[in-house]
Amino acid sequence: MLKRFYHAFQPRKISRDSFEILPSHELLQHLGFLRQTQSGLVNWLPIGLRSLNKIENIVRNRMNDEGHAMEVQLSTLSPKGLWETTGRWSNTELFKLRDARKAEFCLTPTCEEDITNLMKNYISTYKDMPLLVYQITKKYRDELRPRAGLLRGREFLMKDAYSFTGNREDALKMFDQMNAVYSQIFTDLGIPFVSAWADSGDIGGDLSKEYHYVHPSGEDTLLTCNNCGTSSNIEKCESFPQEMNTHLGDVNVKYTLNKAHDTLICFYYPKDRQLNWNLAMEAAEHDVDGSMRYMGEDEVLKIFQESNEDLLFSRVLRIMDCRLSSRSNFPDFPLRQYLKSNFGQIDDVSLVEAHEGEICGICNEGLLKANKTIEVGHTFHLGTKYSEALAAQFTDRDNKISAIEMGCYGIGVSRLLGAIGEITRDKQGFRWPSKIAPYRVSICVAPGNNEIKQRIKQEIQETMGNEIMDKFNEKLGLGARISYSHAIGIPLCIIAGPKNWPNVEIEVRGKNWLNDNIPTWREAHKKLHDTLKWRVIEGDSKPEKHIVPIEHLSRVLALLLKDL
Incomplete structure (x- = not known):
């Protein structure tokens, strides 16, 4: 009976012609690794589950042996109150539901809220740390446009780890330790990978690294310097043109305010380029009201006017992208009355997303090469974003109450199988590294x-x-x-x-x-x-x-x- 059941998942005919034309996700189905029930959801079949379990075990072994981590398993259901406290309940990718008593929950897409709420019960003094815990569980995201099968699904298997330390120095040591563990994990998997500095996004924190496979089908773009070898996500990469101050065309401007709302900040950059918000923040020394990132010009100016009694004496800071010149076509300034003595200006900084062929902003010597990539892992130094919101505190060496420093570290386990399948396939089918072959x-x-x-x-x-x-x-x-x-x-x-x-x-x-x-x-x-x-x-x-x-x-x- 078992033998007959096993045979049921194998194709009766092997058509090599289909191997070259089928997308990888359909090929996984055709060969009996899994079966898609609807867009973004799959059932795992025996040979697919064997490979998935092997990937999971590679990750688990390194986390246990090299990361010295403790494995836990949190509930899939997370209460609304935690997400409201951290300001993330409004996220449009949350699956939300109510129980019979009308209490609201979400299916966890990630577990910063839940793990912080759990671990604060077990950390009371600096002697309880550092701690590193992880889990390998299913996560859920209400993707509007699931695509590429396992690469962007609505249900997926993920390894998420969380660190807890008593100060920033120890938190950064843990961040470096986990990145070393990640390098070992991805080496064990047997496919060449690239680690790159990245934007932390909605997760939070001020330091993050991504792990990618280079492949033309990837949705991400990494830029790598041919001199220093540094790789960065396009949102984090700084570049300079080979010739400065040569742009003669139209100029765009992005208006925002400083945190005190007493200075109008104007970011000027070429109209044919995309503003890089991370670089803009650095140019303004991070004294920027981040909530205005997506506000329109009129809304920003209205807030500026309401915050300053007399705009004539208000302060203005103009920040110029290094590609602009005095002959560039600048837009009209929005204030009709102003004092030039209240103007400040910063020149020759890079404000736009990097392009291939430009000069690396790290070493200022090499040229950047762009590659399409598939992201499979991400590490973050979170700081105290979640511990402060959820009152996760401890008593330090000086007997003072402080917020716990945190980090989080994710690997898409099922995503790895989809990514490696995409990379290794050829006209005969898949060509897995032996450690994860079924x-x-x-x-x-x-x-x-x-x-x-x-x-x-x-x-x-x-x-x-x-x-x-x-x-x-x-x-x-x-x-x-x-x-x-x-x-x-x-x-x-x-x-x-x-x-x-x-x-x-x-x-x-x-x-x-x-x-x-x-x-x-x-x-x-x-x-x-x-x-x-x-x-x-x-x-x-x-x-x-x-x-x-x-x-x-x-x-x-x-x-x-x-x-x-």
Whole structure:
């Protein structure tokens, strides 16, 4: 019964033509990894769940061993009151619901509110910290336009971790520690990645880093310097033109006020560029009323007028993007009466989103290269945003009551499977790194050769354990079984039949995505090919094949898997 149930999730026909034209999410469905129920929601099937669990375990092992974190699991339902306290209940991506007593909740998209409310019960003094806790649970976001399957879903599996420390210095040490752990996690996953400085967005805090896979299908853009190697999200990247003060066209202006509302701040920048709010804030030394970011000109000026009795004596600060010149076409100034002596001006700062080919704002030497990327992880130093709002306090060394310093660290676990699938797919299907492939080895023999299959399985059982795929739909012939094994991304396929027995053939589907150097098996082959009777067949248009007697199969498999 179990065997029949397992076969039910496998395709009866393997159509290679579909592999190149199907989007990755549809290919995952076609090959039996998962099934979409509706836009943004999926059911996980056996082989998909195997890979998902492997990713989850890689993350969990590093969090436990290197991060020294404690695992918890919070409720999926979060009460409205917590989100109102932090000002996030109005978020349009929250799934909201009421219970039978009309109490309101949301399905958690992230857990800053809940974890802070929980941990404040267990932290009373500086001696209780530092602490790092994490969970791997489903999260929910009411995406208006779910797309790309697992890359932007409404329900997804996420690892979210939270740190609690007694001061900013320790919080930044924890931030650095977690970024080191993240580098280990993404190295373990076996796909090249890029870490980049990023904007903290609505989560809050003043420091954050993103983790990305470079791929043309990505929605994000990273800019990387060819000199210092620094990568930054486009919202965080500072750049300078190769020639300053050369813009002769129209100029846009963004008006805002300082925090005291006694100074009108005017950001001037080329009309054909996009204002970078983070750079604008830095240019104004962060003395800006952030609530005015999306306000129109008239609304800002109205608040300015109401806050200052006589605009004639009010202060104005003009901040000029370094691309502008005295010959640029500036818009009319909105105040009719003013004193020029009350004007201040800052010149030659960068206020706009960076473009490829411009000069890096970090080293001021290299040029920026833009790449489309898929974001898969994000770390934040939160400061005291949530602890102050939710009264999470402790007694410090001087016996004073202080707010706890926090950080949060997220990895999209199910998103990783979608991203890696997108990156590794080719005309034959998926080509997973061996650590997250649903199985590491498949046994493909023609129907009716069960004795050969059982002999192979017996030979490799001790070293491969439950990493052996040998259950195929009975309606698939040998060729279709091999195609299915390659399609679902099993790194090594063992092929055998009565004709060449007791020799077996190992067809290599896997690839070392992190290292293009000479495979380590070649050195072993030089020394052992006579002893193991190990033959290798390679060709540009055909997969790499290794032929060995059955008694040496397990040893050769182990050598090959080191590279995959």
